[in-house]
Amino acid sequence: MRYAVIILALLILVVGGFAPPVVADAGADTAAGLAAPAAQTAQLGQDDSAQTTIVVNVHSDTNATWKVRTRHSLRSSEDVRAFERLVDELQRGEANSSLDEGMFRNYAELAAESTGREMEIVDVSYNGTVTDDGTTGVLTMSFTWTNFAERTDDGGLRVGDAFTTPDGGTWFPWLAEGQQLVIETPESHEVQNSFSGIREGSVVATGPMDLREQPIYVVYEATPGPEPPDPLSLELVAGVGAMLLLVVAGVLYLRQQEETVPQSDTGPASGSVVDRSPDDLDGDDPDSGDSDGGDDVDLSLLSDEERVEYLLEQRGGRMRQADIVKQTGWSDAKVSQLLSAMADEERVNKLRIGRENLISLPNESHRTNGDE
Incomplete structure (x- = not known):
């Protein structure tokens, strides 16, 4: 009798939407009590247009999230108010409805006894909405059914035994017209049978369907994860990456050298003429210095400051700033900044002549001031 009462409650759910039954006696377990519609049912105008969709989202840990969604036509403002009262009472746990957690807890108890697995109905919630035109009320009950699926020997999952009763029957005997059951595939699995x-990866059953003759079952196989990378491929990638890093480091080093090390040719560019003022000449040829002009000097070993001093010595101790830029190949900004720093350290003197700077060694500045 107990199984028949619970099955009848499900029939009220799938055929009559969310019609709440009246239990004449809280301790009585009779089909007559569960089948009697409450006053709220009449107020909501229950008819054949009610629809129910049950979505079962199976998880890889064998739990399943259920969403039982019922639609009911609302013919009047009184129907709308009755629907909203029902939703409010369900949320407060005060409603006496066939669509409540108590009914599914009864089903879970039957399934646990039938399968030998411990099962619970947890995280229950209710949500109700009315369409914008006020003609349809949608009530959704959500919950988690633990240990709903069973693991197979090959690492897959199987759904089906949680719908059975200890006497070999099922507490879910059929889907009525307009009712639908959707069983969603767990992550990293695919349907085998x-x-x-x-439909779109989910098993979909639409009523009318006799589930006693065609019992519910779904077999999932675990999909293989990504193959581990080939160790040889990893070594190859690592080697290529190391080579690329070396190439990039070499390019950066060469660029730095080009910016910091002047060219070895200290003379003027071929075909160029270095403009000199009479004060710069002092009657001597700057390219034929007596002491250092003939010396072979490795300019790459000199610092920037020493390079400037070397050029000045080779040209009689004085040069225009523009000529230093030409001889070193450095940028105007770098030469200007370097000469300013050397002037601060009194390694050179800067003299403004018109729009140009005349750079001289400190002893040469004395000579221009008549201290020679």
Whole structure:
């Protein structure tokens, strides 16, 4: 009798939407009590247009999230108010409805006894909405059913035994017209076999369907994860990456050298003429210095400051700043900044002549001031 009472409650759910039953006696377990519609049912105008969709989202840990969604036509403002009262009472745990957690806890108890697995109904919630035109009320009950699926020997999952009762029957005997059951595939699994068709990766059954003759079952196989990378491929990638890093480091080093090390040719560019003022000449040829002009000097070993001093010594101790830029190949900004720093350290003197700077060694500045 207990199984028959619970099955009848499900029939009220799938055929009559969310019609709440009246239990005449809280301790009585009779089909008559569960089948009697409450006053709220009449107020909501229950008819054949009610629809129910049950979505079961199976998880890889064998739990399943259920969403039982019922739609009911609302013919008047009184129907709308009755629907909203029902939703409010369900949320407060005060409603006496066939669509409540108590009914599914009864089903879970039957399934646990039938399968030998511990099962619970947890995280229950209710949500109700009315369409914008006020003609349809949608009530959704959500919960988690633990240990709903069973693991297979090959590492897959199987859904089906949680719908059975200890006497070998099922607490879910059929889907009525306009009712639908959707069983969603768990992550990292795919459907291997099922009692109904597959739509967008989910098993979908649409009523009318006699589930006693065609019991619910879905078999999932675990999909293989990504193959581990080939160690040889990893070594190859690492080697290529190391080579690329070396190339980049070499390019950066060469660029730095080009910016900091002047060219070895200290003379003017071929075909160029270095403009000199009479004061710069002092009657001597700057390219034929008596002491250092003939010396072979490795300019790459000199610092920037020493390079400037060397050029000045080779040209009689004085040069225009523009000529230093030409001889070193450095940028105007770098030469200007370097000469300013050397002037601060009194390694050179800067003299402004018109729009140009005349750079001289400190002893040469004395000579221009008549201290020679």
